Amino acid sequence: MYQLSTPTVLLLLLCFYGLTFLVSLRVGRKDENVDGYMVSNNSIGFGMAAASMTATWIWAASFYAAASSGYKFGLSGALHYGFWGALMILFIYPFGRRFRALAPKAHTLAEIMHARHGRSSQMILAGSNIVGSMISLMVNFTAAGALVAVLSPLSFVHGVLIAGFGILGYTIWSGFRSSVLTDFGQLFAMIFAAVVIIPIIFFQLGGPELFAQGMPTLSPEQASFYSKTAILEQGAPYFVAVLAYAIGNQTIAQRLFAVREDLMKSTFVTATIGYASIVIGLGMLGFLALLAGVQPVEGDLNNLIPQMASTYLPPFAIGLFFIMVIGSLSSTADSDLSALSALVMTDVYGKNLAKGKPNAKTMLFVGRLTMVVATMLAVVFASLKLDILTMLIFVGALWGAIVFPVIASLYWGRITNAAFTSAAFAGFLMFLVARFELLELEGVVALSFELFASIGGGVVIGLMAFGFFGRKVGFILGGLAFLILAPFAFGFLRDYPVLLSSLTAYGVSTVVCVLVSLLSNEDFDFDCINERVVAFHGNTDAATEDEGVTPCPVLR
């Protein structure tokens, strides 16, 4: 494979991180505002917000996984990755509107859970968000190491270190504001590169002639737009994760609190289209590789995109490709750093360690320190080359246990802290049992898990329908989905532990949450959330509102 020379790669990295650093200086302030550091001014415009949402959601793995899917499943493969990934952005929108209406000054979703339920629910959500962001950070640093190692004579560790310190350098001072501002430039580079690279590779491979030669060599499943294998092995598990990733990911929550409220719809819709077009487009490179009979180096599908780039692109376009991947991983990694700092500042320091009296300067210090520690940990773990994708799938499925409790808590006043906490733990426990087959999946045990998984399927469909069309449609479609899924699930899902465990997490957590809630007579006053979730900067009330969460008035 063609490699860029060491000076060229170093120059590209220096230009990229140097320019990004200079851009971030434009928003630097001597006295940084803690709220601005976490969610900017709550009124970011459409262009900046949509670009940031898109850039954040596209990470290096998006390209590799979409291309792998295209190569493995053929015609529909890239769609089954990119389309569902894009829908993750769209499906959080209706719930995002609710979050924003309840707590316009929120910094994290966990902070809203604190106001709604108290500490245990808050820390469950904050903890899962922190784990998710740390893993994402590691994945992005790992991708930087792998890219540098493949496309240059430099080593994996060099790539990890340069990316780690480059990203920390421009994010640490202004936090989320730096992240959003630099996202625009990074997305510009990504789209520009994608727009140039995809057609070049297509025509290098022979253009439309490629289809005449390649299509007959595909299997019937690969040649079908409605491939059952692609749906079951790629589309369905990803579809199940749609809501879980959106709820479990603080980077998206931060942006929905940051954008101007009346621009939320256009921002989310544009980000959905932007994500889909870039990721599906690059996923098509996998499909083209399949048609051309390209064999991935060492049989590793992750090598496919760099391999296609280095084989079919002229040197200047390889440089563009290099910047595209560095841009994608940097925009996600700086968002992860900002998300981690906001979680620790708000949920660990502000609401817990500060005992209800957060100091703005200390809070800012905590945020910056979090970024340094997180970068160091991610660099170390990335250097160990752990099996991170497995960890990510694990965490994604784990988030399934909190989706229903989080969403329902903001619509149904009867849910209690005990219901939230017990539902999350029960869902997590049953997820572990199903995922690692701690019990033999046979007979009544298997049927029970398949029943809960069917309920989980109904919950996923029901919540999605509820978000866009309201309670009635949500209940009807959720119920129908359960009735349609159950007969197929019994005796079948036990052979697919990843899908079974993900759906079980949804199903068990929902059943437990509803049952425990029905035991109580609580009727939460949602106006209390806005009273409790306030800006930290220059707000003296913020210093006193958290001396232990006082129960909100109960409406009878």
Place this chain on the structure above:
Amino acid sequence: MSSFALTLYVLIWPVIAAAVLITLCVSLYRDMRKAKRDGTDLV
């Protein structure tokens, strides 16, 4: 699917991406002008 349809299927994505980029750039330009006029920060 015909070769033309497949070509369209592969190349439509960069076209959509380019359209999104143009939309975002125009919008950012307007936001920058408005921020400058109002004396406010962009982010």
